[in-house]
Structure formats: structure tokens, C-alpha cells
Amino acid sequence: MDTKYLDLLAKRFDSEEKVVTEIINLEAILNLPKGTEHFVSDLHGEYQAFQHVLRNGSGRVKEKIRDLFKDKWSEKEINEFATLVYYPKEKLQLKRNDFDNEEELHQWYTEIIEHMIELISYASSKYTRSKLRKTLPSQFVYIIEELLYKTDEFTNKKHYYTKIIQQIISLGQAEKLIIGLAYTTQKLVVDHLHVVGDIYDRGPEPDKIMDTLINYHSVDIQWGNHDVLWLGAFAGSKVCLANIIRISARYDNLDIIEDVYGINLRPLLNLAEKYYDDNPAFRPKTDSDDKLSDQERTQITKIHQAIAMIQFKLESPIIKRRPYFDMSERLLLEKMDYDKNEITIYGKTYPLENSCFATVNREKPDQLLEEEEQVMDKLLFSVQQSEKLARHMKFLMKKGSLYLKYNGNLLIHGCIPLDEKGNMEKMVIENKSYAGRNLLDVFEYYLRHAFAHPEQTDDLATDMVWYLWSGEYSSLFGKREMTTFERYFIKDKQSHKEIKNRYYHLRENEETCRKILMEFDLDPDQGHIINGHTPVKEIDGENPIKANGKMIVIDGGFSKAYQSTTGIAGYTLLFNSYGMQLVAHKKFNSKEEVLRNGTDVLSVKRLVDKELERKKVLETNIGEELLQEVCMLNSLMEYRYMK
Structure with missing residues (x-):
């Protein structure tokens, strides 16, 4: 070892007795049982339910x-x-x-x-x-x-x-x-908490979840597609910013933008009031308990339309300047017949309903009005000046990654893009081809670059962050295309269908999962892939434990928006020294109900994996670090005290 490093180490352990004591201590710790890992996913702003799961x-x-x-x-x-x-x-x-x-x-x-x-x-x-x-x-x-x-x-x-x-x-x-x-x-x-993506969007209190995680004793985060959208907005991507405001309007959560993070929406409201009217396709989705006045509902509906149209316009230049994104079919504003009020997609023509195209220049459909440009500039400035949002986004970057290898398992929110044969699907970026782990690494590189340079708003890095949200080969999206436009304006639901990457079919196959684990240098006999992103429809009999236990999907519907289709209120996973257990959760009503009745919201636990021998700290990521420390201390003993 480097003698300069050993000399520095000797300042901390300045006697033979201290070195020996530390070696004995670390060797003993290595033989303790491993701590319990707790996995949660797709929290989507549901702070109260998350708090309860964390506390119990x-x-x-x-x-x-x-x-x-x-x-x-x-x-x-x-x-x-x-x-x-x-x-x-x-x-x-x-x-x-x-x-x-x-x-x-x-x-x-x-x-x-x-x-x-x-x-x-x-x-x-x-x-x-x-x-x-x-x-x-x-x-x-x-x-x-x-x-x-x-x-x-x-x-x-x-x-x-x-x-x-x-x-x-x-x-x-x-x-x-x-x-x-x-x-x-x-x-x-x-002992340690893993959040396998999607803290933000849909639910009412993602900021409180972030505050909880910042104060939690040991945590890591694997970014979800919604998290990356917020990171992208803070990093300077105007199209990501338009998306987070649109989703907040859709789920009646604009107070997160305005009240929690202090982002001024008045210029957007003024624009919306000028150009848009009530529109049933853009009315906010609310819980039955939420009481909106007619005026509030109409205002949100107008804001929703205004920001959606800005979003569609902002997407077009990215698609055009990045032909290797292969998204030309999404230049939808250019595929419309404005006189007939219809659109042709993949050779099929659909009539449009709930139209709100008053700000679209038919000759240059992707051109923002000067007012729209000013609104987006003001919004971006407000976002990047928000002290609270900065604190949350910096923590998300510090503790986050696109994937994580931890104690022999692969944690990833979305997917590893695969072709029909189960091979890693390739994407060409700037004339270089990437697939599998390399593709995820390059995605993360661009995201970190964009975050480090928030003054750049239309470079490759910020474009790539938006691609992570909506691109075919994105590990976070994993579908051919995002049909947001179609859901607003086309009645025929066949046009809304988003074709998933083959990964979501092939992950049922054990051999595919073993191949993915090997791609990430993990032992396919011992490892598991732990996934979020796609709600498991337990109500229809879907099993979250797939591929003979190699794949575990823990998005079961924390978000209230999903619970009617999943039949439960989320899965969590526990991994202690004895093995893995999957826990399904019933709907969480309120803390007051738990206090009053002493009832919990857990259903039957399912054994995923049982260790034949109790797993020790020695066999974990922390164990690897401790072994390195022992090695260093032994080198110090030889260098300083055993001459």
C-alpha cells in the first residue's frame, strides 16, 4: 500500500493497541447477522401511508x-x-x-x-x-x-x-x-431503507416524504421516471418543467408547485385565462373528499390546457434536433388537419375532441407565442430559485442513482430494454452504440451533467433527461411512446395504448433475469432483481414474485390513483439475515384510525427466499468495506509495528 496513506492512517491509530483493538472489533462485526433492509417503491406523494409503513x-x-x-x-x-x-x-x-x-x-x-x-x-x-x-x-x-x-x-x-x-x-x-x-x-x-423510485407526482405530499428521507438514518434512492422529471425541471429542462406542472394540474396538486415550493403560477394563470375555456378533458382528477369550487376547478382546467399545449410545442424541437431519438411520429402538432379537426397517426386518421389549439401557429406548430416563452422563462427562474426545491433535488441526486447493486441484488425502478430474443437492446447516441448496463450508465452521466449545469436548457444532457421520461429505450419509461396527446384529444382508446418493452413480458422468465444479473456482474444463483414502476394487479391474480423468485415487483399501488386497479395499497419487501419476505398492504385510511382501533394495514407475508444459513455482515456491501478496512489496518501493523 501507499506509504503516505499508511502514515495518514497512523495518525488516527497512533498505537499498536489501537490498531489491534480496531481489527478485533471489525472482525467481530463481520460475523454479526446482517441488518434488515426495507424496500419501498412508487410512493407518489402518499406521505401518510408511507409514514405508517416506515414507522411499523x-x-x-x-x-x-x-x-x-x-x-x-x-x-x-x-x-x-x-x-x-x-x-x-x-x-x-x-x-x-x-x-x-x-x-x-x-x-x-x-x-x-x-x-x-x-x-x-x-x-x-x-x-x-x-x-x-x-x-x-x-x-x-x-x-x-x-x-x-x-x-x-x-x-x-x-x-x-x-x-x-x-x-x-x-x-x-x-x-x-x-x-x-x-x-x-x-x-x-x-437497518437500511431502499426507495425504488417515484417519490413525486399524483399524491399530495411528496415534499414531506423528501423531508422524512433527508432525516432518515440510512437510505438510498433509485430514481423513478417521475423523480427524473423533477430533477430535469430543476436542471433547466423546460419540457420537464411543463410536464411536472401539467401532472400537478391533472391531479389537483398545484399547491405543491405554488405553496410548498414557492413557484409563482400567476403568469401562467393569466395566459390560461386569456386563451382557454372550460374543457372536460382537462378537468382535475380529485378524491371524492376534495371540495373544489367551480371557479377553482375552471382555473385549474385552463392552466392544465395552457401548460399541456406548451409541453407539446417544446417536445417538437428536441425530436427534430435528435433524430436518433427516433420519435418523429410524435410530431403530432404537425400531423393535424386543423380545418377538419383530425389527426393521422401511423396511417390511421382519428377525429379530435376537446380541442384547445388557440395558441398553435398552423404554419409553425411548435412555435411558442412570445407570451408562452415569457411564462416559461419566469417559471424556470422561479424553480431554480426555490430554496426548498433545491434542497430536495440535491438530496435526490446525492442519494440517488438509476440502478443499485446492493447485497447481491439489482435494484431498478423501470426496466433493462430488451429485444424480442431477450438480448440487451441497443441505442445509438452521438454515433456510439450503448446497451444494457452501459446504456444506463450513459443515461445517468447525462442526467448528472444536466444537473451540474442548470444554466444550459437545450443541450444534449437536458434533452436526454426528457428522453428518460418518454423515450422508447429509456430504462425508466420502457414503452414505444407516451400517448399523452391521444388521451386528451382522441376518443378511440386503441390510440391510447402504450406498447411496453419486451422486458415486461420476458421478466417472467428465469433465464432472462439471470442474464440481466450477469450483465451487472451479480451472481445469478443468489441475486434478485427488485423492480417498481408497473403496478401489480393482484386483483386479477398477478403474482409480484416472478421468474422463480428472481424478479420481485414491489409497486402494488401506494398511489390512490392505482388502488382500484391493483386491489391493494402497495407492496414492500423485507430482507433480513433469514431471507426475503414480501408484504402486501391494505388501504391506509388515517393515522387516527390506527390510534383509535390499534389496527394495522398489513396482509399476508409471502416468503420469497429463505437463507439456508443465516446471512452475516461479512456477505454484504458493508462487509466488503469493513474487509478493506481490516486489510488496511493489517498493512499498517506490518508497516509500523511489526518491523
Whole structure:
């Protein structure tokens, strides 16, 4: 090894004893059971449902409670305690009303603290003391460690431990301690969180999901197509920006744009009021509980039309300047007969309905009005000046990637484009051919380049970000074309059909999945592909576990917009030292219902894979890093202390 590096390392480990101690510590950690990984996907702004899944660890919290207290407690008591761990602040507020006097309340505090300490001791059994210490609430670390590591309890120290708890209660700190212990438990049952794409769009609170992830103890993100759309908008792509506003208008979520991220929509509204009227195809999709006034609905409908037409115009120049995108069939504004109000696509002519083409120049259909250009310039400036959006997008870039190889598995939101024979499909970009892993790597390169240069708004990098949203060979889209225009203006639903890449058919085949795993240098005997993006229609009998367990699809419909077609409210996946379990979730109604009834939203867990031998840290990504550290420390021993 480089002696300069070893000299630097020696400054940290400045004695033989320190080096030896660290080597022993790391070697011991390598033989601990691996931590639990938690996989979620396609959250689509559904913050409340996501929060619940995060707090209960997809059932891991209740499993731990049941394992520990099943011989002492009824199912009702288990549910009651689990709810306290999920929502400690809210549950404590409710419980205060259950007691006639302060003495009863203090006795309950004592019992709950003891139970919480038991639970933490059990949940932390596969972690080192130093790792556990980092998860504890900082103001109570010393006290909790004293209670966790009780010794000589029944003789010399019995009154000592009793007095600790009594003093906590008498000083009014009991609830703070219980809350801290509950959050510690949530951290302990899940070691690492994977978000397999699509945090944004459709649902009402993606910003709160982002804030949660920023504060989460260990997380990575595999970008989804909707996430890339937001990254592209912040990176300077006006067509991506038009898309995120259009989708927000479609799902009545413009307050995310305007109120949450502070992006001024007034210029767009003024444009919309000038050129557009009410139009049934552009009315917002709302939950039955949402109450919009007629004026609000009409305003959103007009904004929706205005931004959709800007989007269609902005797409055309990209298609023309990037012929290798092979998207000339999507030059739809040029394929229209404006007098007859019809369009010809792939040789078939369709009548148009719900037309709103007042701003289209028939001679130059892709030409923006001067007013439209000014609106987009103002919107882009507002987007790139949003401090909150900048914080969220930078975190998304820092923790995100198009795919991830983690503990032998391949995590990817969308697909690996394949041809009909299952070979990696090739795409030519700037006269170079890319396929498989190389294609995804070049996509990610352009996305990162666009993000690093937000002042460039129509270069190849920003064009490529839009291609990731809608291109045939995009790993995030995976369809021949996006038929947004057709869904608005053509009644014949055959024109709406989006033909999927062969991947979505071939991923049912084990051999195809093994080939993909090998493409990413993963062991096809041990590895799995973990996918999101396409909702699994469990209601129709579709199985999320495919290809003899090699493919696991975990988009089951967190988004309320999908739940009527999936029949469930999302899948999550757990991978601990014993193997993998898939968890299906019922519809999440409200936190208040959980607090009131103690009910959860989990259905039957399915065993995906059972380890023949319990998996250790040694066999994980973290294990590889620790082995490298051990190697370095051994080199330091030879270099400095064993001469």
C-alpha cells in the first residue's frame, strides 16, 4: 500500500493497541447477522401511508413485540403497545385521559418504560453497543444504557434502577423518554431503507416524504421516471418543467408547485385565462373528499390546457434536433388537419375532441407565442430559485442513482430494454452504440451533467433527461411512446395504448433475469432483481414474485390513483439475515384510525427466499468495506509495528 496513506492512517491509530483493538472489533462485526433492509417503491406523494409503513417497519415492529410478549399479553395488548411505538406522541396524549389520578399514570409510565427497554434490548441483539448508542435519544443515552445493561438487579443495585425511573417521572421527563425509546425501536428494526423510485407526482405530499428521507438514518434512492422529471425541471429542462406542472394540474396538486415550493403560477394563470375555456378533458382528477369550487376547478382546467399545449410545442424541437431519438411520429402538432379537426397517426386518421389549439401557429406548430416563452422563462427562474426545491433535488441526486447493486441484488425502478430474443437492446447516441448496463450508465452521466449545469436548457444532457421520461429505450419509461396527446384529444382508446418493452413480458422468465444479473456482474444463483414502476394487479391474480423468485415487483399501488386497479395499497419487501419476505398492504385510511382501533394495514407475508444459513455482515456491501478496512489496518501493523 501507499506509504503516505499508511502514515495518514497512523495518525488516527497512533498505537499498536489501537490498531489491534480496531481489527478485533471489525472482525467481530463481520460475523454479526446482517441488518434488515426495507424496500419501498412508487410512493407518489402518499406521505401518510408511507409514514405508517416506515414507522411499523412493514410489520417488523409488531413481530418483535409479539415475539417478546406473546406469552404475557393478549392480541389487543400487543396492538396497543405497537401503536404506542408507531405514534408515541399522539398515543401518549390519548392515554393521559385513561387514568383517574397521577399515581396510576406514573405507574403506567413505569411499566411502559420497562417494556420499552425490554423491546430495545431484544431488537438490538444483533448490533454492537456503539451502534445502538448512536440510535438512542442523545439526552437520555447514559440513563438508557444503565437500564439496558442491568447487573446485580436483585441485590445491591435494585433500588438504584428503581430510583432512576422514579426520578425520570418526577422530573416530568417520562413522555420524552418514551417517545425517544419508540423512535429508537423504529430505527433498530430497519437497518437500511431502499426507495425504488417515484417519490413525486399524483399524491399530495411528496415534499414531506423528501423531508422524512433527508432525516432518515440510512437510505438510498433509485430514481423513478417521475423523480427524473423533477430533477430535469430543476436542471433547466423546460419540457420537464411543463410536464411536472401539467401532472400537478391533472391531479389537483398545484399547491405543491405554488405553496410548498414557492413557484409563482400567476403568469401562467393569466395566459390560461386569456386563451382557454372550460374543457372536460382537462378537468382535475380529485378524491371524492376534495371540495373544489367551480371557479377553482375552471382555473385549474385552463392552466392544465395552457401548460399541456406548451409541453407539446417544446417536445417538437428536441425530436427534430435528435433524430436518433427516433420519435418523429410524435410530431403530432404537425400531423393535424386543423380545418377538419383530425389527426393521422401511423396511417390511421382519428377525429379530435376537446380541442384547445388557440395558441398553435398552423404554419409553425411548435412555435411558442412570445407570451408562452415569457411564462416559461419566469417559471424556470422561479424553480431554480426555490430554496426548498433545491434542497430536495440535491438530496435526490446525492442519494440517488438509476440502478443499485446492493447485497447481491439489482435494484431498478423501470426496466433493462430488451429485444424480442431477450438480448440487451441497443441505442445509438452521438454515433456510439450503448446497451444494457452501459446504456444506463450513459443515461445517468447525462442526467448528472444536466444537473451540474442548470444554466444550459437545450443541450444534449437536458434533452436526454426528457428522453428518460418518454423515450422508447429509456430504462425508466420502457414503452414505444407516451400517448399523452391521444388521451386528451382522441376518443378511440386503441390510440391510447402504450406498447411496453419486451422486458415486461420476458421478466417472467428465469433465464432472462439471470442474464440481466450477469450483465451487472451479480451472481445469478443468489441475486434478485427488485423492480417498481408497473403496478401489480393482484386483483386479477398477478403474482409480484416472478421468474422463480428472481424478479420481485414491489409497486402494488401506494398511489390512490392505482388502488382500484391493483386491489391493494402497495407492496414492500423485507430482507433480513433469514431471507426475503414480501408484504402486501391494505388501504391506509388515517393515522387516527390506527390510534383509535390499534389496527394495522398489513396482509399476508409471502416468503420469497429463505437463507439456508443465516446471512452475516461479512456477505454484504458493508462487509466488503469493513474487509478493506481490516486489510488496511493489517498493512499498517506490518508497516509500523511489526518491523
